[in-house]
Amino acid sequence: MSVPKRSLTRLSLNTFANIVIGMVAQIAAGIAVARILGPANKGIITYAGYLLVFAVTLADGIRDAISYQIGKRGLPARDVWSAALRLIAVAGLVGSLVFIALAWFWPLERAAFVAAAIAFAFAVYLQSVNCLYQIFHRVERINLTNSLTVGAGAPLITLLLLLVWHVGVPIVLGVWVAAYVVAAVWNSFGLKAMLGAKISGTNLAPLVREQIGFGVKAALSSTLAFLALRVDVFIVAAIMSAASLGVYTLALAAGELMWVFSRSLLWASTGRIATDRHEDAVALAARVSRTSLALHFAVGAALFAAGPALIDLVYGGRFSGAGPVLRILLPGLVLYGADGALSYFIAVRAGRPGLLLGFQSITLAACGALTYAGVLRFGMVGAAWADTIAYVLAFALKAGFFVRLTGAAPLDILLARPSDIPSGLRTRLRQILRKT
Secondary structure, eight states, X not given: OOOOOOOHHHHHHHHHXXXXXXXXXXXXXXXXXXXXHHHXXXXXXXHHHHHHHHHHHHHHHHHHHHHIIIIISOOOHHHHHHHHHHHXXXXXXXXXXXXXXXXXXXXXXXXXXXXXXXXXXXHHHHHHHHHHHHHTTOHHHHHHHHIIIIITHHHHHHHHHHHHHOOOHHHHHHHHHHHHHHHHHHTTTTHHHHHOSSOOOOOSHHHHHHHHHHHXXXXXXXXXXXXXXXXXXXXXXXXXXXXXXXXXXXXXXXHHTTHHHHHHHHHHHHHHHHHSOHHHHHHHHHHHHHHHHHHHHHHHHHHHHHHHHHHHHHHOGGGTTHHHHHHHHHHHHHHHTTOHHHHHIIIIISOOHHHHHHHHHHHHXXXXXXXXXXXXXXXXXXXXXXXXXXXXXXXXXXXXXXXXXXXXXXXXXXXXXXXXXXXXXXXXHHHHHHHO
């Protein structure tokens, strides 16, 4: 499938800016929620977010199936989307009913479950439709929509309502749900121009069946990847004190901040990896991987040097234990955050979601077993070492398979090159060097 070429640098920078704006708005709203509504209500609102993030990993399966059918198989986009809408409708209804049922069993968190039940179908649709915009290289459009709604728009509205009118939890959750509804409706406009007015007349049943088979494996892979990222937190929470959990999660969150770079690159490049010629897709996946590694290494080095002191300065001495934990976590975080392009290539371009599921299962099992043993013996430090070992293993598995499958050299995905720097920036750097 041929798609219009857009500057990857421009798309990545646009994505990066929108992510950062959203992060700042969400942090500000979170602080306001904590100070005005208190810890208990803050917990309910945060819990609703966690519920939805975990559940929407199911939509990753539909998204990857869409990318596989349009990109790898070259099927008509309108037919693929029409088939996907059937899955989205069923998944949205079932997920919402599950959340409503769970609300009866956990009355203390009922508000969180009800909000997630309402938002779920729209969130699944939004996750799936965003894939089409990526495939057709309209990343800036969905970045704007997401930023004005679920990214920065809803947090800023929440911040205003809290500061001026001191609204309660129902209003805050209502704004959050409304953002998903608005984003889903907004991103529906423009689909006709991308997909065409009519389906080709193809029987959609085989497409639906293929999406189910492919999507289940991809969704399970995404779910296991999510659990692998958080199983250490669950184990620390179960075995250690609440104070230790707070220190450990602070170190983890500080290290994961660097992932904004790799997420920006991946978000901008997935459409091209799915639809470009095989050789170009291989080269792009390798380039995204090594560029992410280079950026992570630079930021990780800075965090290793200054992170502990900054944590002490911002959070105080009670959190000083997060500094050493952060330093242990950094090598694994540098690698694991850069494997997104490899995972996407294996699942979508290579059409091997089952293999990726196997890799994620190994990562989850290793991280869980090592964390449990490490916490019992060494506390938070043991959990950090377990994470690092498991994340290095995960990257090695995916990188090794990518090299074997594509014939790429290991250095193609590990070592950045001068040619990876955008031409305009290279020219500017040469001018600066000549002047100095």
